[in-house]
Amino acid sequence: MLDHQQQRRLDDLFDAMKAANESFLGYPFAKGFSYESLWRFMNFSGNNVGDPFGPETYRVSSRLLECEVVEFFAGLFRAPPSETWGYVTNGGTEGNTYGLYLGRELYPNAVAYFSRDTHYSVSKAIRLLRLEHVVVRAEPSGEIAYEDLAQQAIRSRQRPAIVVANIGTTMKEGKDDIKKIRQALHDVGVEEVYIHSDAALCGPYAPFQTPRTPFDFLDGADSIMLSGHKFFGAPIPCGVVLARKQHVQRVLQTANYIGSSDTTLSGSRSAYTPVILWYAIRSLGIEGIKRMFEQCVGLAAYTVDELKARGMSAWRNPSALTVVLPPVEEYVRIKWQIVTQDVSHLVITPGTTKAQIDALVESMTIDNRRLDGHIL
Numbered sequence: 001m002l003d004h005q006q007q008r009r010l011d012d013l014f015d016a017m018k019a020a021n022e023s024f025l026g027y028p029f030a031k032g033f034s035y036e037s038l039w040r041f042m043n044f045s046g047n048n049v050g051d052p053f054g055p056e057t058y059r060v061s062s063r064l065l066e067c068e069v070v071e072f073f074a075g076l077f078r079a080p081p082s083e084t085w086g087y088v089t090n091g092g093t094e095g096n097t098y099g100l101y102l103g104r105e106l107y108p109n110a111v112a113y114f115s116r117d118t119h120y121s122v123s124k125a126i127r128l129l130r131l132e133h134v135v136v137r138a139e140p141s142g143e144i145a146y147e148d149l150a151q152q153a154i155r156s157r158q159r160p161a162i163v164v165a166n167i168g169t170t171m172k173e174g175k176d177d178i179k180k181i182r183q184a185l186h187d188v189g190v191e192e193v194y195i196h197s198d199a200a201l202c203g204p205y206a207p208f209q210t211p212r213t214p215f216d217f218l219d220g221a222d223s224i225m226l227s228g229h230k231f232f233g234a235p236i237p238c239g240v241v242l243a244r245k246q247h248v249q250r251v252l253q254t255a256n257y258i259g260s261s262d263t264t265l266s267g268s269r270s271a272y273t274p275v276i277l278w279y280a281i282r283s284l285g286i287e288g289i290k291r292m293f294e295q296c297v298g299l300a301a302y303t304v305d306e307l308k309a310r311g312m313s314a315w316r317n318p319s320a321l322t323v324v325l326p327p328v329e330e331y332v333r334i335k336w337q338i339v340t341q342d343v344s345h346l347v348i349t350p351g352t353t354k355a356q357i358d359a360l361v362e363s364m365t366i367d368n369r370r371l372d373g374h375i376l
């Protein structure tokens with residue numbers, strides 16, 4: 001039982017998180033979702049330990065639904081059904097690490113390539129796995145520079161390549177075309193290539209974008225990951241990683257303690273996040289996901305128009321949800337929790353409202369006027 005002061009601390013924390021949730025536009029996390037009907041599951045020590053598709057000793061798990069989640073994304077990413085495997089991860093970082101792990105087990109002598117605009121989780125995984133690597137130039141759009149990839153790969157053309165393709169870079173939502181990556185490497189004589197698609201944000205909607213960037217299994221990916229808490233939104237971070245079964249078989253170990261194969265990176269895994277993702281995909285369906293994406297695209301286009309109409313240079317990649325702009329002032333950055341590197345960005349996720357965009361544009365305009373000396 002909490003005393004009055006402790007209860008107060010919880011209430012204060014709740015109020016602070018609620019207020020922060022209403023004023024962020026710089027991170028790719030959905031808002032306004034509701035999973036209240038799943039609260040009853042929180043009374044169990046749910047744990048999906050081990051391979052979701054294998055036998056289990058511990059049955060306080062949601063592995064049946066986890067398998068359905070994996071199968072749903074395998075279908076969306078045009079994977080050959082009997083040749084693909086996957087699981088629900090703790091997030092995008094685990095998915096990237098897993099993809100690179102499979103690549104390294106297939107090609108221990110490989111050189112890893114990824115663009116300068118790649119998420120920091122990739123260089124962390126590269127360090128963990130002790131992979132030799134080369135950072136490739138990125139175009140201003142965020143897309144990898146294919147000629148630079150080819151130039152860099154010439155030096156190690158005798159060795160296999162492991163490439164992380166960005167299916168939406170973190171800052172600009174630039175996309176790398178995995179067919180062009182394979183072609184660039186083939187042209188300089190690199191024949192053994194493993195491609196991991198990092199589709200953290202865009203995975204759920206990349207299949208519906210026009211133009212559609214080649215990124216999935218039919219296009220030639222060996223593994224793909226997406227984050228569950230980004231486009232769908234989830235109260236607990238999560239993700240999905242999928243891979244060709246033949247690669248997974250190489251890392252499989254038997255674990256008697258759990259009565260299952262040890263194919264996943266984490267041992268104990270959440271039983272709640274698979275239920276959350278299952279609930280999201282089943283309640284939305286493909287048509288619902290498309291609709292949600294189209295609403296976001298409409299609002300992203302509106303955001304660019306509104307900013308440009310006020311003289312600010314804002315842009316986005318074709319049908320992207322990320323609006324890129326020059327670094328914003330500190331006041332705006334703090335108020336709207338906006339990430340700023342060489343550029344700032346806004347991400348128009350499900351649940352973002354026109355009223356929030358209007359308020360942001362207004363606060364940027366006021367700030368500009370102040371800087372121009374109109375207010376000060």
Ligand SMILES: Cc1ncc(COP(=O)(O)O)c(C=O)c1O
Pocket residue numbers: 090091092093094096119121168169170198200201227237238239
């Ligand atoms: C492109 C990309 N990959 C990977 C990640 C890592 O995802 P997570 O934060 O779920 O570990 C992110 C997170 O923002 C990302 O933008």
